[in-house]
Amino acid sequence: MAKAASKTEMESREFRMRDSDFRTIADAIYTHAGIVIGDHKRELVYSRMARRLRQLGLANFETYLGRFDGPHGAEERDHLINALTTNHTHFFRESHHFEHVRDIAVKHWQARAAKTGDRRIRIWSAGCSSGEEPYSLAATLAEALGQGGGWDWRILATDIDTNVLAHAKRGEYPVGAVRDVPKTLQRNHFQPSARDGAMVRASAAIRSRITFNRLNLHGDWPMKGQFDLIFCRNVTIYFDGPTKNRLVKRFTESLKPDGWLYLGHSESVLGGTAGLHPVGRTIYSFKGEAR
Numbered sequence: 001m002a003k004a005a006s007k008t009e010m011e012s013r014e015f016r017m018r019d020s021d022f023r024t025i026a027d028a029i030y031t032h033a034g035i036v037i038g039d040h041k042r043e044l045v046y047s048r049m050a051r052r053l054r055q056l057g058l059a060n061f062e063t064y065l066g067r068f069d070g071p072h073g074a075e076e077r078d079h080l081i082n083a084l085t086t087n088h089t090h091f092f093r094e095s096h097h098f099e100h101v102r103d104i105a106v107k108h109w110q111a112r113a114a115k116t117g118d119r120r121i122r123i124w125s126a127g128c129s130s131g132e133e134p135y136s137l138a139a140t141l142a143e144a145l146g147q148g149g150g151w152d153w154r155i156l157a158t159d160i161d162t163n164v165l166a167h168a169k170r171g172e173y174p175v176g177a178v179r180d181v182p183k184t185l186q187r188n189h190f191q192p193s194a195r196d197g198a199m200v201r202a203s204a205a206i207r208s209r210i211t212f213n214r215l216n217l218h219g220d221w222p223m224k225g226q227f228d229l230i231f232c233r234n235v236t237i238y239f240d241g242p243t244k245n246r247l248v249k250r251f252t253e254s255l256k257p258d259g260w261l262y263l264g265h266s267e268s269v270l271g272g273t274a275g276l277h278p279v280g281r282t283i284y285s286f287k288g289e290a291r
């Protein structure tokens with residue numbers, strides 16, 4: 001494990017980052033994104049923010065932090081958020097979730113449609129990073145529901161980080177990134193990119209099913225309807241307990257009565273959030289109805 005740089009080491013670097021500068025940055029990312037940055041992340045904060053200081057031609061963190069009170073404050077806050085979020089993701093990450101969607105959720109919707117005629121499916125990928133999660137979902141649904149059948153399905157994909165969202169909207173990835181996509185889905189839903197032979201792009205058909213929007217999970221949620229599925233995976237690990245509990249409660253309010261919530265492998269709903277019942281590895285059924 002890398003040794004954390006001592007205070008003196010930090011001060012002798014290219015840019016001076018005082019204890020108080022680090023704390024101001026940690027407080028700002030907590031206030032604006034709910035992300036907790038502990039002391040052991042000093043090194044990471046330094047290296048990610050040093051790039052920005054270089055870009056701006058600034059001499060130290062103190063001057064940099066002064067920008068937050070000036071006319072560029074809001075813009076700088078976005079840069080800070082983009083720099084300090086962790087965006088690691090890949091296609092079909094935690095593949096058992098996509099198997100659950102294909103084998104359980106789709107069958108449930110087919111049975112529901114047969115009974116009520118309801119063919120509307122709404123999914124939210126909350127904290128979608130560069131798009132691999134919503135495109136994995138879209139390819140799974142396109143394959144499982146097929147072309148006909150009158151299904152009206154859409155995915156809302158949101159993140160607080162504007163850089164990853166721009167990448168996600170384009171839907172273009174290095175060829176190697178789709179190696180975890182099942183072969184049939186690769187063939188049917190990802191095509192060689194017209195721009196660059198070393199890249200693949202999600203098909204226009206699945207791209208058209210996804211709406212990407214910036215959304216801070218701790219801010220207002222402008223969405224009116226409720227969701228059949230909410231994926232919020234590997235996002236709440238960066239939040240503290242009360243923030244996470246509040247968020248999970250809000251998710252339950254945004255789920256249809258027969259909806260499911262999917263969290264990441266190290267995240268769980270502790271303390272028995274009302275109405276959520278575990279039905280698989282980090283999969284929660286709302287109201288726990290038998291199905």
Ligand SMILES: C[S@@+](CC[C@H](N)C(=O)[O-])C[C@H]1O[C@@H](n2cnc3c(N)ncnc32)[C@H](O)[C@@H]1O
Nearest residue numbers: 033085087088089127129160161216217233234
């Ligand atoms: C590690 S990625 C997870 C991506 C994907 N869900 C997965 O599991 O592969 C976490 C994402 O959560 C986003 N995030 C962090 N705090 C957020 C917040 N307050 N509101 C919305 N998104 C946030 C980050 O920008 C990042 O892209």
